[in-house]
Amino acid sequence: MSINIAIDGPAGAGKSTIAKALSRELGFIYVDTGAMYRAMGLFLQAKGASQDDEKTISELAEKCSIDIKYENGQQRVIEGGVDVTDKLRSEDAGKWASATSRFGAVRAKLTQLQKDLAARENVVMDGRDIGSAVLPGAQLKIYLTASEEARGKRRYDELVTKGETADLDQIIADIAARDHADMTREISPLVQAEDAILVDTSDMSIEQVVEHCLGLCREKGIA
Numbered sequence: 001m002s003i004n005i006a007i008d009g010p011a012g013a014g015k016s017t018i019a020k021a022l023s024r025e026l027g028f029i030y031v032d033t034g035a036m037y038r039a040m041g042l043f044l045q046a047k048g049a050s051q052d053d054e055k056t057i058s059e060l061a062e063k064c065s066i067d068i069k070y071e072n073g074q075q076r077v078i079e080g081g082v083d084v085t086d087k088l089r090s091e092d093a094g095k096w097a098s099a100t101s102r103f104g105a106v107r108a109k110l111t112q113l114q115k116d117l118a119a120r121e122n123v124v125m126d127g128r129d130i131g132s133a134v135l136p137g138a139q140l141k142i143y144l145t146a147s148e149e150a151r152g153k154r155r156y157d158e159l160v161t162k163g164e165t166a167d168l169d170q171i172i173a174d175i176a177a178r179d180h181a182d183m184t185r186e187i188s189p190l191v192q193a194e195d196a197i198l199v200d201t202s203d204m205s206i207e208q209v210v211e212h213c214l215g216l217c218r219e220k221g222i223a
């Protein structure tokens, strides 16, 4: 049986950084489920769907073919046979992912893909509903969070380092809006699963969070 670690939490909590580091340490595959929702969102946008038109979105989601593969240990997302990975980190992709991930047809399609993968491989999978809906039987569930201010500041620093201009208040407002959308949608909203361990990273460095999570793995007999 494969070993599954679920990491959930709000946007900007550091899930992907921590999940990547853990998967490297453990020799597991890292599965970024947000990237799948982003690829689906961009596909729906390109097809001219309106974000509120559930009927059209459901029909299109049925036809959308998303797959993932690994190159040098890095996840690549393939949509319609084309590698779209490099387009997925844009704000636009994030907004389309958040808006369209509330529909049942979109979630059903991607959830199945995620379950199949985790049944075959040892994975560290991150997202919003991994511990609560995708992998309810995961051996370890972590709910990673940080204050809106801490998450906003990290994103701000990231943009400034890249030489981009950024408005901290606007970033924090965008984070709050995304949290609200992800936590209040009807199907599989972002919640801390009952058996998930809460890790608040507001005042922790990346190294401290990784070490803490590795400790949780050891307690479960995983590392």
Ligand code: DC
Pocket (backbone or CB within 6 Å): 011, 033, 034, 035, 037, 038, 094, 097, 098, 101, 126, 127, 128, 129, 130, 178, 182
């Ligand atoms: O983690 P991320 O920012 O790449 O995710 C983008 C959006 O995708 C997020 O706002 C909500 C949606 N998502 C989801 O509904 N369920 C997941 N398991 C992962 C992401």
